[in-house]
Amino acid sequence: MNELRNQSTHVILDFSCKDLDQATEHFKNASEVGDTEYGRTYKCMIHNTKVAIKLSSSQRLFQQEVSILRQWRHPNIITFIGVCSKVSALVYEWLPNGNLEDRIICTNNSPPLSWYNRTQIIGEICWALLFLHSNKPTALVHGDLRPCNILIDANYRSKLCSFGMSNLFLQPGTFPPNLTARLPYMDPEFNTTGELTTLSDVYSLGVIILRVLTGMPPLTLSEKVAEALESDSLHLLIDKSAGDWPYIEAKQLALIGLSCTEMTRKKRPDLLNEVWIVIEPLTRKPPAATWPYLQSASGDSSVPAAFICPISMEIMKDPQVASDGFTYEAEAIRCWFDRGNSRSPMTNLALPNLNLVPNRVLRSFIHEYLQQQQQQPNPAYQEQLSKT
Template sequence: MLKKERERCKMIENERSLNSLDQEVITKFSFLEIQEATAHFNPSSKIDEGDYGSTYKGVLRHTQVVIKMCSDTSQYYQEVHIASMLRHPNLVTLIGVCQEAWGLIYEYLPNGNLEDRLICKDNTAPLSWQTRIQICKDTCAALIFLHSFEPHGIAHGDLTPQNILLDANFVAKLSNFRLRDAPLSSHTTGDFSAESDVYSFGGVLLRLLIGQATLNLDEILQNALDEDELDDALDRTAGQWPLEQVTELARLALSCCEIDISNRLDLQSEVWPVLERIQTQCEPASSSDRSSGDTQQSSSLDRSPGEEHPRPPSYFLCPIKHDIMEDPVVAVDGYTYEAEAIRVWLIDHNTSPMTNLRLENSNLLPNRIVRSAIQEWLQSNES
C-alpha cells in the first residue's frame, strides 16, 4: 500500500514538473496524431525496440520526425525533463511530447546511426576518413557539454555507434541516454560516470578507425602500432588516412580505453585540443580531395555536395514564409510560426494557415525550445 502511495505521489510530482515546462512551450501532440503519423504503429514504421519501448519514424504536421513510445512513466518524465534542459548542436533535439501515451517526438536525422553507416547498411557509401574525424569532434563536444552541465554533470551512460545519429550533413548527434532514477550527477562510479563515457568514447574511436565490430579492437590497434603496421589495421574503405594524424588518433583512442580509470584522458583539456589540431592539419588534404572529387560524402565542415551552407531542419522553417524563424510562436492550431508572419495572417483570417480550420482564438505563445535550437544551430554554422 505504501509503495502504491509513493508511486502515486511520484506521478503527481512528474506531472507538475512537466506542466511547469509549459512556459517553455513543449509542443503537445495528441495520440490520434501519433497514430496517424505511424500508420497506426505499422511495423514498417518501426526503427527500433528496446527495454524503454519502441521507436518509429513518421510525419507530424508536415515534418518528418522520430517518435519514441516509452514503456513506463518514470522513463518518460525523466527523459522529457533532461531533453528539455539540454540544448546543444550535437544532441538530438526534442520537438514535442504526447503526454497521454508517454510519447516523445524528436528531430529526424536522415543518415541514421553511426553503426549502420559503418557497416554500409542499405548499400550506403562508406564514411570518409575526413567525416570520421569530424564525428569524433562532434561526439567529444557533446560529452564535454554534458559532463560540465550545471549544477551537476550528466553522463550519457550508453555511448555506442547505435546511439550516435547523423544528420543530412553528417553532423553527429547523441541520443538514447541511459536514464535512471537518481540525481543528475555523473561523476560517480559504474556506467553513470564521466570516466565511463570516456572509455566508451575510446571504443567509438576504435570503431571509426578499424571499422569492424569485432572484440578486442584495442588489442588489434595496439599490436598494429607496436609492429608499425597501423595502415593494415585501418578501415581502407575510408580512403587514404594521413599516417601521422591517424597514429595520434589511434594513441588517443587507446588512452581513453585505459582499464585504470585514473589513466583515462580528460576530454576537455587533453582530447579536444588533439582533435582540433588533427582536423586543422588535415584541412589541406580535405580541400585537395574535394577538388579531385575523391570524398564520398561531406562532413559538417564540408557541407553537402554543391552546397555552401548546410540545410536547416525543416521544423526551423516558418510554414508561411519558409524561412528560418527568428521569433517562433505557437498558435492555437498547435503549429509553430514566425511571430510576424502569423500576426499578419491573423489580421485577415480566423482559420489556420496549415489546416484551414477555424481557430478558437488568436493567442500566440513563444516557442522557446525551438528558438533555442535555432540559435544554437545558427551559431554552430556561422563559419
C-alpha cells in the same frame, strides 16, 4: 558552453494521442523503423514536418529522458520537439542517415563514411560530451554511449540520443538490457563498482574512436590497436573504405583512443584538457594525405597513393577531377552522383557542380607505371593488371 546553455531554452510541444495515432496511421508496422530496449520508434509526418516518434519502454525511462532533453539544446544532441505523456511518447527531429553503427558497417549498401566525415563525427561527439559534463551543479553522464545511440543527419553531422537508460542501471536489482552489445563500450570500473562518472563516458568515447578508425568490431579492439602501434603496422587495421587517412591524424586518433580505454579511471585523460585539445585541431580543414604507403584492394602496398581512387580503392583507369579538387575513377564518381549525392566523398562539403575534368597528366603517369610493372611482373599485381 555557458553561451550554449543560456540559449538552450526552447518550447516543448504537447501532443495528444490522436495526433500521434493519425501521424503513424494507428502505429502501423510500415511506419516502424526501430525496436530496441529504449522502445519502438516510428517515422512519420506531423504538421508537414518529418519526425521520429518513440514509444518509451517504461514510464521511468520516459521521465528520465524528458528531464534531460527538456533542459538543454546543443547542435550535437538530438532535437526534442514534444511529448505525449499519456503513452510515454517522445517526438524528435528525423535524421535520414540512421545511426553511426549502420554507417560503419554500411547497412543496406550505403556508401562508407570518408575519413574526413569520421574525424568530424569524433569531434562532434567529444564536444557534446563536454557540454553534458560541464553541467552545474552536477555533471550529466550519458552512460550508454555506443554507435547505435549516435544519429547521423543529412549532412553527416552527428547527434547523441537515448538518454536516461544509464540512470535505470543504477536502480537496485536491475541489470543493463542487451548486455552483450553494451559490454565492449562499458566502463570496466562501472561493472565492478556500479558507479557512473564522466570518465565512464570517456572510456566509451575511446572505444568509438578506435571503432570509427578501423571499422572493426569493438570486442578486444584496444588490444589489437595497441599491438599494431607497437609493431608499426597500424596501416593494416585502418578502414581502407574511408579513403586515404592522413598518417599523422590516424596515429593521433589511435593513441588518444587507447588512452581513453585505460582499464582504471585514474589513468584516463581529462576530456577537455587532454582529449579535446588533440581532437579539435583534427576537425579543421583536412590536411593533405600523408600515408607513407597505401594498400589497395588488390593487396599491393607499394602503389603510389595518388593512383588510387578514394572511392573504389583501386588503381584508376580514367581519372577525373571533380569540383572538390579531388581525383576519382570516372565510373566510381559517376555512380556516386547517380545515387543522388551532391557532396564531396572526401570532405562532405557541397560540390559547386557535378562536372568532371579528365586528369590526363595523372592518367599518363598511371599508364607508364603499369607498363613498368608489366615489364617486371610481380605476382601481387597480376589480378589488378588483368583488370586494367
